[in-house]
Amino acid sequence: MDSLGVLLVAPMNAYLEQELDRRCRLFRLWEAPPEPDRRAEFLRANASSIRAVVPYAAHGVDAAMLDALPRLEIVASYSVGIDRVDLAACRARGVRVTNTPDVLTDDVADLAVGLAIAVLRKIPQADRYVRAGLWKSKGDFTLTTRFSGKRVGILGLGRIGLAVAKRAEAFGCPISYHSRSEKPFPKYTFYTNVVDLAANCDVLIVACSLNKETHHIVNRKVIDALGPKGVLINIGRGAHVDEPELVSALLEKRLGGAGLDVFENEPFAPEQLFDLDNVVLVPHVGSDTEETCRAMADLVLQNLEAHALNQPLLTPFSGKRVGIIGLGRIGLAVAKRVEAFDCPINYYQRTKQEYPNYTYYPSVIELATNSDVLVVACPLNEHTRHIVNREVMEALGPKGALINIGRGPHVDEAEIVAALVDGRLGGAGLDVFEDEPNVPEALLSLDNVVLVPHVGSGTHETRKAMADLVLGNLEAHVSGKPLLTQVV
Amino acid sequence: MRFQWRGGAAAMSLSTMVATSSAAPASGKPPAILLLRPVDPPFAVALRERFRVLDFLSSGEPLPAFLAAAAAVPDPPRAAVVMGGGAVRVDGVLFDAVPSLRCVVSTAAGIDHIDLPECARRGVVVANSGKVYSADVADHAVGMLIDVMRRVSAADRYVRRGLWPLQGDYPLGSKLSGKRVGIIGLGNIGSLIAKRLEAFGCVISYNSRKPKDSVPYSYFADVRALAADSDVLVVSCALNKETRRIVDGEVLDALGPGGVLINIGRGANVDEAELVRALREGRIAGAGLDVFDGEPKKPAALVAMDDKVVMTPHVAVWTTESRSDLRDHTVANLEAFFSGEPLLTPVTMLP
Numbered sequence: 001m002d003s004l005g006v007l008l009v010a011p012m013n014a015y016l017e018q019e020l021d022r023r024c025r026l027f028r029l030w031e032a033p034p035e036p037d038r039r040a041e042f043l044r045a046n047a048s049s050i051r052a053v054v055p056y057a058a059h060g061v062d063a064a065m066l067d068a069l070p071r072l073e074i075v076a077s078y079s080v081g082i083d084r085v086d087l088a089a090c091r092a093r094g095v096r097v098t099n100t101p102d103v104l105t106d107d108v109a110d111l112a113v114g115l116a117i118a119v120l121r122k123i124p125q126a127d128r129y130v131r132a133g134l135w136k137s138k139g140d141f142t143l144t145t146r147f148s149g150k151r152v153g154i155l156g157l158g159r160i161g162l163a164v165a166k167r168a169e170a171f172g173c174p175i176s177y178h179s180r181s182e183k184p185f186p187k188y189t190f191y192t193n194v195v196d197l198a199a200n201c202d203v204l205i206v207a208c209s210l211n212k213e214t215h216h217i218v219n220r221k222v223i224d225a226l227g228p229k230g231v232l233i234n235i236g237r238g239a240h241v242d243e244p245e246l247v248s249a250l251l252e253k254r255l256g257g258a259g260l261d262v263f264e265n266e267p268f269a270p271e272q273l274f275d276l277d278n279v280v281l282v283p284h285v286g287s288d289t290e291e292t293c294r295a296m297a298d299l300v301l302q303n304l305e306a307h308a309l310n311q312p313l314l315t316p317f318s319g320k321r322v323g324i325i326g327l328g329r330i331g332l333a334v335a336k337r338v339e340a341f342d343c344p345i346n347y348y349q350r351t352k353q354e355y356p357n358y359t360y361y362p363s364v365i366e367l368a369t370n371s372d373v374l375v376v377a378c379p380l381n382e383h384t385r386h387i388v389n390r391e392v393m394e395a396l397g398p399k400g401a402l403i404n405i406g407r408g409p410h411v412d413e414a415e416i417v418a419a420l421v422d423g424r425l426g427g428a429g430l431d432v433f434e435d436e437p438n439v440p441e442a443l444l445s446l447d448n449v450v451l452v453p454h455v456g457s458g459t460h461e462t463r464k465a466m467a468d469l470v471l472g473n474l475e476a477h478v479s480g481k482p483l484l485t486q487v488v
Numbered sequence: 489m490r491f492q493w494r495g496g497a498a499a500m501s502l503s504t505m506v507a508t509s510s511a512a513p514a515s516g517k518p519p520a521i522l523l524l525r526p527v528d529p530p531f532a533v534a535l536r537e538r539f540r541v542l543d544f545l546s547s548g549e550p551l552p553a554f555l556a557a558a559a560a561v562p563d564p565p566r567a568a569v570v571m572g573g574g575a576v577r578v579d580g581v582l583f584d585a586v587p588s589l590r591c592v593v594s595t596a597a598g599i600d601h602i603d604l605p606e607c608a609r610r611g612v613v614v615a616n617s618g619k620v621y622s623a624d625v626a627d628h629a630v631g632m633l634i635d636v637m638r639r640v641s642a643a644d645r646y647v648r649r650g651l652w653p654l655q656g657d658y659p660l661g662s663k664l665s666g667k668r669v670g671i672i673g674l675g676n677i678g679s680l681i682a683k684r685l686e687a688f689g690c691v692i693s694y695n696s697r698k699p700k701d702s703v704p705y706s707y708f709a710d711v712r713a714l715a716a717d718s719d720v721l722v723v724s725c726a727l728n729k730e731t732r733r734i735v736d737g738e739v740l741d742a743l744g745p746g747g748v749l750i751n752i753g754r755g756a757n758v759d760e761a762e763l764v765r766a767l768r769e770g771r772i773a774g775a776g777l778d779v780f781d782g783e784p785k786k787p788a789a790l791v792a793m794d795d796k797v798v799m800t801p802h803v804a805v806w807t808t809e810s811r812s813d814l815r816d817h818t819v820a821n822l823e824a825f826f827s828g829e830p831l832l833t834p835v836t837m838l839p
Contacts, residue, residue: 106665114634170687
């Protein structure tokens, strides 16, 4: 990829910088003076060459930078959190985004537990006590409190949250959590809101991603619920926590303690905390081990190389890819909803239309190959009968899911039963069947299938609206006025 | 049947009667115990509620005089509460001074202050603290290990000194998950350390006097071989003749330049001078130590190594929960003895 022009935003990793220099055309953003106009000049001067940017947690990619780099094709972030990358702007310009999930999960989870023990058992304070010679002059150190068995509450049960849970479990800690939806872990107690979670745990660990909804998710109410014996551990992002509230809670002893790896205004940590002995402060080192930094760098390089060679990206950042068969009113409404989950939208229909954010595929099989979830939303006619056949199901694959809210005959039912039972298809959500009200028995015992009895429009509001439309059409016909919803 | 007050003290309260009814010897008074260690007020109250406490430290007398007086009281003490590593050794001298002693309850897990063969010879039963401390010590060991690998204490100092804005990113640490951990001593504490570190994806091996049945970890009969096969070495064994300086220069060399040592046993388990040399010369990478030669004196040579060593002042058991668990446990052992029942956590002669 030696013709790939890559902009590195900061000297975040020597090995990464060295490899980018060796294998690509490297542009170092920090070589331009820091004043905004000098930076803009640097970008302008090199805009025709820069096709990739490598940002990280401290420095992202905003719409202004995207505007300055019209040839940009990919943002390969050296981080798992991409709250500082303007995803909407990237999507609008067709710029792909990758991050570094999984490789740092263990390190961040290790640190989360390490911080919890450090705060409760006052390890850094004890270390200072020994170094200052106070053991001899003042005698025994203060009693602390046991970590084992403390109730651990986890905000966000993704990869990192689960890894934290697994570790804390080994200390006999009961686990509870809050996340957008309940997860299939019956041993862990789910709370529908953060305040209840905080009220029912001793150690609250922030492990969710940062977005509009989770900004300041740990606010005064949550801190008060955690209480004077509670401990907050933040290994997410500084902006997850209302920092001034946190500081005053700690100073006023309304909160028992805190272990913080991240801050709202890094590299500045709140100085009022520096003299407290119930906090542990570390400078955003969650993934800072030799091993993980190397693995993160390799992932960035591999993603860039895949992009340069037109191969599938290793770790594209996105929600699941949703493929919609039929982008009519219903299909468009589905697209609008799943977009809000950061899902890239693909579609197939007989005639391509201009949707700049949606990717068109000329066949259902190609659509299925490039999607994780396939949604049937087209009308039923002689062209669309069994449009989802064996080949399409196999293209969707063992990790793919089919959602049918169209008509039973859209899908070859015998084939889908076999595919699900064999594991050739990952799962299905079916509202319609070929022979309603009969549902293939073989599906009833599967746990990767959700079956509902043709309830797509089954709400009071919609059925009333439908009835009104029927009556309206009949009345229009009788009074010789134009029909309201004429099809034929 | 006429109910007869025994012991004659008509003013004896009902609660005292109830508390001592199962333990009352012929004289009707609560049994006497020797208290040979300092205790906090809740512990003192718990003992006094149940026993006649002959308290060495309150007596203000030298030990021999105190023991002689204790041996001479009517219904002399049959049990003693001792601490680990304290001024009082449990040996023939003690038993000669107080021949009535039949039971020693130690508030420590270790028994290096107790002459077990002598106890066996005289038929004196011994109890230790059992598993009371185990979780806290294991937690501390894991916390220290994460601290050393990920430089938590050093990084905390860095932030508090205001160096983050001035000097930028902190130097990288070392990943814990997946590392090979060798545990010297797979008793209560060692087993809990193993269980915890397994959840971090660590691979566990161990050394102990004999291999343990049904334990999924690799056994090494030789500590040097264990160290050679480990990235982390954890000392969690008792201190005795065999384990004095069990971690010596050769073991440290076998552990190697990336290796980390954690000691939550006794200072004397490790050759401290060799450890200092090995750290200074980079023959091992770091150490987390809760125990030291010459404690509580500041281990100056270790303190000089700013970011390679994490030190805590023998606090592995130092939680409020351990304190109250220990109190309950000690009382329970004493009550078991005085009721003629087996001790909860007897220590027998090492095979």
